[in-house]
Amino acid sequence: MLRLLSLSLPLIVATVAAPRPVALYEFNEDSGSQIIDSSGVNPPANLDIIDQEALKRESGSLTILRPVLLSSKSPPAKLINAIKRSGEITISAWITPANLSQSGPARIVTISRDSSNRNVTLGQDKTKFDARFRTEKTGVNGTPSLSSGKVVTKRTHVVFTRSKTGMGIMYLNGRKTGQRSFPSSPKNWDSNYRIALGNELSNNRPWLGTFHQVAIYSHALSPTDIAQQFQDGLAPAKPKSPAERSRILFTNHVEPILAKHCLECHDSATAEGDFDLSHKGTAFLDPLIISPGHPKKSLVWKSVESDEMPEKRNPLSTSEKAHLREWIETGAVWSSEDIDPSAHLLLTNPKKFPRRLTTSEYIATVKAAMGVDIEKEARQLLPNDLRTDGFSNTAYNLGVDLKHVEAHAQLANLIVEKLDIQKLANRFSSNRKTNQRAIRPHLQSLGTWLLRGPLSGHEIDLYQGIVTSVGASGGDFDTAFAYVLRGMLQSPRFLYRIESEGS
Known part of the structure; x- marks a missing residue:
């Protein structure tokens, strides 16, 4: 009996399925505006490419030539929930760093909101790789981080795992290079954070180099699995099905x-x-x-x-x-x-045009940016989207209409009423002064987050004018901040995706 059992074990082991990721980017697209999540999980966590000219693309690789953000439109809910349930994660990345001076750390893979709030991040800090993992004890920044490994400007397999025991381990080319405890549970992971490659969601921690493959698992791979992945990665790529x-x-x-x-x-x-x-x-x-x-x-x-x-x-x-x-x-x-037709170039000679957020996109954007659930009110106030792109059914009318303007104004007031103004303001600055020197950096940080990019000097002047007017009328900081928020929530930069030729 024992002999029969021992003879059957190799067969059993051989039939165990390979670990399956919950997000997988293989960079097989040599063109297009998205990086496809080929994990098979639905909905896929595809990544949007904002500036295609910042990239060099070949089948099986994507090289970032200058700072750019590659991010999902919405939070990867299934991925986040799976990791919260398991308490485990593996981030496996085949990369070629461009240089040894990138710091911050520069974001290779991140599920986060900005440079201080994350669920997990794998990055490069000059000659070391750096991993941060949020738990109820490590806090919203996931620190202290695990800094380990030696970065080289060659094709490298870097892996970060965190098991249910709390132990985080870094592997480089199949070998363990360091470990650190990330104690407690990741139940405090934020379900509103999106996934991004090559930069922070606030667009201020760029990483340059080449991606060959990125995989995220909702469990901690074993050292054997990781060593096998490294060996498999050295073999020629298999043809696509x-x-x-x-x-x-x-x-x-x-x-x-x-x-x-x-x-x-x-x-x-x-x-x-x-x-x-x-x-x-x-x-x-x-x-x-x-x-x-x-x-x-x-x-x-x-x-x-x-x-x-x-x-x-x-x-x-x-x-x-x-x-x-x-x-x-x-x-x-x-x-x-x-x-979504408006996500593609439909005009024969397009230059720049606005693509209004659909009702669902608006609701998701407000939730992700402000932490406010406005779904019930938005679906009541906003006109119905007549087609999948959210616009009227004649000639792809991408312009402004009065009903949406009025509805967005009402919704801006409702959103601000639901907010904890002081808590939101503290995310960007603890300064409560309204003089020009103090408020301008505050406005720039808020605008960069809420309007998805840095404000111009002219834009800061406009919002500074709102603060000044409120102050002249006897209003305090919270009142001025609320008026600024209402303005930003009605800004075309918040309500529209501005797309240009070739983007």
Whole structure:
């Protein structure tokens, strides 16, 4: 009996599945405005690229040439909740640092809000790697940090794990280089924080270098697993499966093709011929519209191949047709629920245009930036979004309308009423003086966070004027701060995504 049991053990061990990440970035996209989370977790934690010219992209790698932020639109809820439940994490990153002078630490991977508030961060501090992990004892900054390993400007596998025992360990190229306790529970992780690569969410801790792969797990990998990952990473990359290729084609090519050429006539608002290509569910209702694996059976392909569609417009280019056909041949993987046309360049010669936040995006942005739940009021006051991009159904009208202006003004007042003004102000400065020297840095910090980027001198002057006017009328700091918040919450920089040609 013992002999039989011992003989069966190798077979059992051999069939144990490899660890699965809850977020995985393999950088297989050589173009497009997103970095795809290929973990298979839904919804995926895809990352938006704000400035594509700051990057050099090849299949299997992404090089950051100048400071840029790569971040998710919304918090990765499943990832955060899984780590809160398990009390464990692994961040595995294959990278090539650009230099040995980056500090702060410079953010390689982070789930955080700004430079002082995080759930977890893996970064580079000159010649050391640095990891911070938030628990009920290490606090909102996750310190003291674990600083370990020797940074070199070569392809490197750096791994940080934290187990339920509280022990955090750093590994470099398969070997343990240091450890530190992060005691207590991560139940205080903030569910509103987003995930980012290459910078802090406040855009002030840039990291330069090349990403080859980043994986995040909701458990602590064993030393054996990590050593095996290092060995596997030295081997040539395996070819992508048809499904993986199809998913990449959809995100980088097919979704923009549908947005540019099809949705003007075939979205949920118009749906000519009862044909809606703006939603995954409706696009596959009739197997004759898109038949995965069979372009010649797919009405979409047949109408495009013959130049019958798009109607009364220029046909698709040769490369667009090739991408569409290959996407259907490889399984027609549709990686998002809805297509947002305004996220793609729809005009023939676009320069800059505003893309208003949809109601759902507005609610999520307020919650993430202010910590205020405004969903009930927003859905009551804001006009219904008529299409998946949140705009009217004629000619992709991306302008301002009076109903939204009035609703956003009312919502700004409601948000400020729900806020703890002093608590919010303390996030940016403990100074309560309203003179110019004291208030301008305060306004810059607040504006950078709330308006997603540094304020210009002119913008600071405008908000400084509000503070001065309130002070002249006898108002105190809290009153002035509340008026500034109302102004920022109604600013186009808060309410709109300003997109430019090629972004």
